[in-house]
Amino acid sequence: MRRVLINGVGGVLGARVARRLCEDADVTVIGLSRYEPLAPLGRAEWLVAQLNGLQLVELLEAEQIDTVIQIDFAGTEAPVSSREAAIQQNVIGTMDLLGACLRAGVQQVVVRSHSWVYGASPLNPMMIDERRPVARSGLRGFLRDLAEVEIFMGEFAEQHPDMRVASLRMAPLVGGWSSLIDYFSQPWPRMLIGFDPVIQLLSINDAVEALAHFALNPCSGPYNLAADDAVCISQAIRLCGQLPSPTIESMIVRSKRDVSRDQPQYWPVDVNFMRHTCVVDTHRAKHEMGWAPQYGAADSIIATRQNGQAPPDREASEAALRAFLNRKR
Amino acid sequence: MSESIEIEVAGSAPTPPVSVEIDVSHAPAEAEPTPAQPNKRRSRKRASAEVPVQPNPEPEPSPAPPPPPHPASAWSTQPSEDLFEVELEVRNRAAQAEAPSSSSLGDIAAGLLSLVGENMRRMTEEQVGKVNEMLGGTDLRDYLDPDFWKGIGMVLQYQVQEQVDFIKRRARGEYTIDPYGLDPDIIEIVRPFVSFMYHTWWRVQAQGLENVPAQGRALLVANHSGVLPWDGAMIASAVASEHPLQVGRVVRSLHLHWFTTLPFIAPALAATGQVPGLPENAVRLLENDELVCVFPEGIKGVGKLYKDRYKLARFGRGGFIQVALRTGAPIVPVAVVGAEEIYPMLHNAESIAKMLGFPYFPITPFFPWLGLLGTIPLPTRWNITFCPPISTEEYGPRAADDPLTVLSLAERVRDTIQETINTRLAERTSIF
Numbered sequence: 001m002r003r004v005l006i007n008g009v010g011g012v013l014g015a016r017v018a019r020r021l022c023e024d025a026d027v028t029v030i031g032l033s034r035y036e037p038l039a040p041l042g043r044a045e046w047l048v049a050q051l052n053g054l055q056l057v058e059l060l061e062a063e064q065i066d067t068v069i070q071i072d073f074a075g076t077e078a079p080v081s082s083r084e085a086a087i088q089q090n091v092i093g094t095m096d097l098l099g100a101c102l103r104a105g106v107q108q109v110v111v112r113s114h115s116w117v118y119g120a121s122p123l124n125p126m127m128i129d130e131r132r133p134v135a136r137s138g139l140r141g142f143l144r145d146l147a148e149v150e151i152f153m154g155e156f157a158e159q160h161p162d163m164r165v166a167s168l169r170m171a172p173l174v175g176g177w178s179s180l181i182d183y184f185s186q187p188w189p190r191m192l193i194g195f196d197p198v199i200q201l202l203s204i205n206d207a208v209e210a211l212a213h214f215a216l217n218p219c220s221g222p223y224n225l226a227a228d229d230a231v232c233i234s235q236a237i238r239l240c241g242q243l244p245s246p247t248i249e250s251m252i253v254r255s256k257r258d259v260s261r262d263q264p265q266y267w268p269v270d271v272n273f274m275r276h277t278c279v280v281d282t283h284r285a286k287h288e289m290g291w292a293p294q295y296g297a298a299d300s301i302i303a304t305r306q307n308g309q310a311p312p313d314r315e316a317s318e319a320a321l322r323a324f325l326n327r328k329r
Numbered sequence: 330m331s332e333s334i335e336i337e338v339a340g341s342a343p344t345p346p347v348s349v350e351i352d353v354s355h356a357p358a359e360a361e362p363t364p365a366q367p368n369k370r371r372s373r374k375r376a377s378a379e380v381p382v383q384p385n386p387e388p389e390p391s392p393a394p395p396p397p398p399h400p401a402s403a404w405s406t407q408p409s410e411d412l413f414e415v416e417l418e419v420r421n422r423a424a425q426a427e428a429p430s431s432s433s434l435g436d437i438a439a440g441l442l443s444l445v446g447e448n449m450r451r452m453t454e455e456q457v458g459k460v461n462e463m464l465g466g467t468d469l470r471d472y473l474d475p476d477f478w479k480g481i482g483m484v485l486q487y488q489v490q491e492q493v494d495f496i497k498r499r500a501r502g503e504y505t506i507d508p509y510g511l512d513p514d515i516i517e518i519v520r521p522f523v524s525f526m527y528h529t530w531w532r533v534q535a536q537g538l539e540n541v542p543a544q545g546r547a548l549l550v551a552n553h554s555g556v557l558p559w560d561g562a563m564i565a566s567a568v569a570s571e572h573p574l575q576v577g578r579v580v581r582s583l584h585l586h587w588f589t590t591l592p593f594i595a596p597a598l599a600a601t602g603q604v605p606g607l608p609e610n611a612v613r614l615l616e617n618d619e620l621v622c623v624f625p626e627g628i629k630g631v632g633k634l635y636k637d638r639y640k641l642a643r644f645g646r647g648g649f650i651q652v653a654l655r656t657g658a659p660i661v662p663v664a665v666v667g668a669e670e671i672y673p674m675l676h677n678a679e680s681i682a683k684m685l686g687f688p689y690f691p692i693t694p695f696f697p698w699l700g701l702l703g704t705i706p707l708p709t710r711w712n713i714t715f716c717p718p719i720s721t722e723e724y725g726p727r728a729a730d731d732p733l734t735v736l737s738l739a740e741r742v743r744d745t746i747q748e749t750i751n752t753r754l755a756e757r758t759s760i761f
Contacts, residue, residue: 122589125609126509194592198510198599230508232596238502276589277599279508298505 003028004215005065007097008072009046012176013112013204013211015039017069018046020212027216030063034072034089056100068101069215070094071112075142077177083141090145091152098156101163108164110215115171115200115224116269117147120276127281130169130222140270142179150222157220164220168210169280171226174300175204179268181304184240190267192274193246196234200226200279203295203303210291219289224280227297233274239301412446415469422470438472441481448488456491460484509581510599519601526559527566530708531667535567537715540661543574546615547718548653549622551663552641552746553630556672556691558584559706560665561603564622567713581614582622583607587688608652615656622663623649625739632677632689638669639754641747647732647739650721654729654738659718662742664749667711670760672696709760714749 004021008014009031015038021029022042031037031046051059060068072093074086094111101109118128119135134150150167157165172180183189202225210225237244249271267274285291295303416439423435449457467480498504499514506512527533541547551564565580572578583606589595604610606623614621624630629642653660674691682690696703719742728734 122586122605123607125607125613126604127613192592194596196596196599198506198508200508230506230510231502232506232510232512235502235504235506238500243500275595277510298502 001026001028002067002216003030003063003065004067004069005030005032005060005063006044006069006071007032008070009033009041009044010035010037010048011071011077012039013076013173013207014071015041016204016208017071017211017215018042018044020208021215024216030059030065032059032072053096053100056097057103060100060104060106065104066107067215068097068106068109069112069211070097070109071211072097073112073142073146075145075179076112079179080142086142087145090142091148094149095152098153098165102160106163108215108218108220109166110211110219111149111153111165111167112211113150113167113169113222114143114146115169115226115280116143116273116278117150117169118278118280119147120197120270120272120278122276124276124278126277127279128224129281130224130284138270138272141268143269164218166214166219167222168214169222169224170207170210171200171202171280171297173204173207174201174297174304181240181301183268184237185242185305187242188245189237189242190247190251191233191237191244192271193248195275196232197273197275197277198230198232198279199236199273199277200230201236201297201300202226202293203297203300205300206293206295209294210285213291214289217289223285223289223291224282225285225291225293226280226282227293227295227300228282229296229298230279231297231301235298236301239298239305241305412442412449412469416442416446418470419472423472435472438477438481441485442469445481445484445488452491459487463487506600509602509604510596511602512600515597515600516602523562523566524570527563527570530706531563531671531711533563533567533667533711533713535571535713535715537717538567538572540715540717541568541572541578541620542659542718543572543576543578544618546618546656546658547620547661548611548615548649548658549580549620549661549663549715550649550742550746551622551624552665552750553624553626554633554638554665555668555706556631556674556689556693557704557706558624558631559671560668561622561624563668563711564663564665564713568620578620580620580622583611583624585627585688608648611649611652612656615652615658621658623652625649625743628688632691633669633674634677635669635673635675639666639750641743641750644739644743647735650735650738650742651729653721654724654735655726657722657726659720659722660738660742661718662716662745662749664714664716664746664753665711666714666750666753666757667709667760670709671706673707707761710757712753712757714753716745716749719745 004027006014006018006021006029009018010033014031014033018029018031019040019042021027022044029042029044031041031044032051033046033048034050036048037046047059049055059065072089074080074089080086098109117134117139118124118132119138121135121138125132134147134154136147136151139147150169153165153167157163172178174181206227207225214223231239234244282293419435419442420439423433423439445460449460452460463483464480467476468474469477469480471477495514504512504514541549549564551560554560561580561582561584565582568578568580579602582603584598584603586605586607588598589605604614611621611623625644625648626642627645633640633642650660652658672691672693672695674693676692678690678692682688693703695705719738721738724734724738
């Protein structure tokens, strides 16, 4: 019998992980969210609140939680409105949660992270594995928060070896909201002239599967997760149905004054990611955890372009209808 | 970049092996003009073409007796070559024709045939089969037959359609690259050019290719020369096209990671399968049983002055030996002769180089005086010798941390290459 708490269950990813975990009858899922969940959570129970550390300890102890999934990060489900609030939520929120887990005797914590925390650099190996340290400079916004969280988690895991802390460094997700895919889908997305690095992506379906799988199996330390194929930035833009417009650097980086959200979204992360690669090696997740991505990067972009609608497949729709009508009452 | 990362790189990257080149060896083998199924339907018309050419050709050649076995029926195995033969014949016949209209018609026909032939060199087996089918009943030697024009028209339309489809497919982003950035479409586009440089421009003579393993990991170690790193492209071309077992092996060359900071060059290198010269990359490629080519001389080799030609520079700090020892990969020394003279570099204008951020700025008899024309390499004759492999397995991976073993092996590889170069130089009568 496992009791799992999902922090950040309100978003699309959280709701899907909750439903996925509920498929397993042995798992009890408790959700915690800052806002009313956007999607149904299956048989999970949830709580809408912003808890501080001590309140978290109380919740974890009262519900006898043994596993925590942390996906409550600002900037993953919607654009960030305030940097300060985002740092509070992403960095301080995760530190609070890890402290509470330690106090409440939680055995395992799985934290969502990003494969770009290594930073983009010409000195990156072609395939980065988990032994490479997280970049301490050259990142901004959401990635910088995650890099800070990663550094904290590394130290935390060293000091508390009896608690399993795993971070899933996922390539940019396709499906649901994503700042990157948003950028690619706007008219004439800008690229740095003369550069076209390779990027990796991960289908949200694979991300859901990975979070559930890693939560239910013992794991610790960082794991890189990405789809098996890679795409060039220009190719990703074309797959999103747009044409890239090569421009010089100053036209891509958002100037300090220009932070109004009504403006078309500029390149959402550090401009170095338009110049250099940050391709990760997923060997560890595959061989130690038996995880494997089911969806390719290019295929998932094409699928998202159809607005996430199911393909017009009569047989699949018929099967879905039968399954719904015969569901357990 | 944090301090810790910099220290790590400085410590673990003693020799970034340096090279930049266009590599054509990664394209799928089936992209070569490959044998198509024998075309039997052409036999009747071919026979008609065997009627001796008259000074005044009949508009309707009389039906001919059953076809004798004709050696030129290699048409189906070498479609483009055969098309060029046909084109020549059509041209001759048109020249001999008396009526001016007929002769100009023949020229057009010959031109179209040559266009079709050019395009067919780049086609895949499946496409060649389709073209064969379209030309099925047509006698390509008889341009006065309406069937000829119909057949050629269909083929041209098909080819235009193919090109349009290709461009549309690229515009929709429907192509695949590997995680290193290798793009097979781009390689197909570059291949004819590199092949021209290999066979026609430098008339490269490759020796000892049997020393390159047909499968499994191996580290090619070559001397580096010639200002622009053409030598890597030629080594890759030699392995891809002239290996005795015709395995079409891909050579992944390592280039200076500085090149990945340059616009246009960085994506071009990645698309042709080149990898930045970091030890991690070399180890990873060798562990995947790939064929990796390094140039341990690096910038010192490629930016060598003409007066220092064929004197090997220092082989870095033996980083390539460490990589080979760690992965147990055999080392194949490669000696390239001929590349030193393609751009005779008389002087290295260091101040200009520093200003532009280049590793060196060559002054040759032609560059920068002739501008872009000065970047055309001289058509010297090349020889590439692949020496017998040096096994590293008996030392074990621990030996990579033993500086004496590493440096003595590096010296051995360097001596082998230098001796081979000296032998080839002695054999050479002229640089052209």
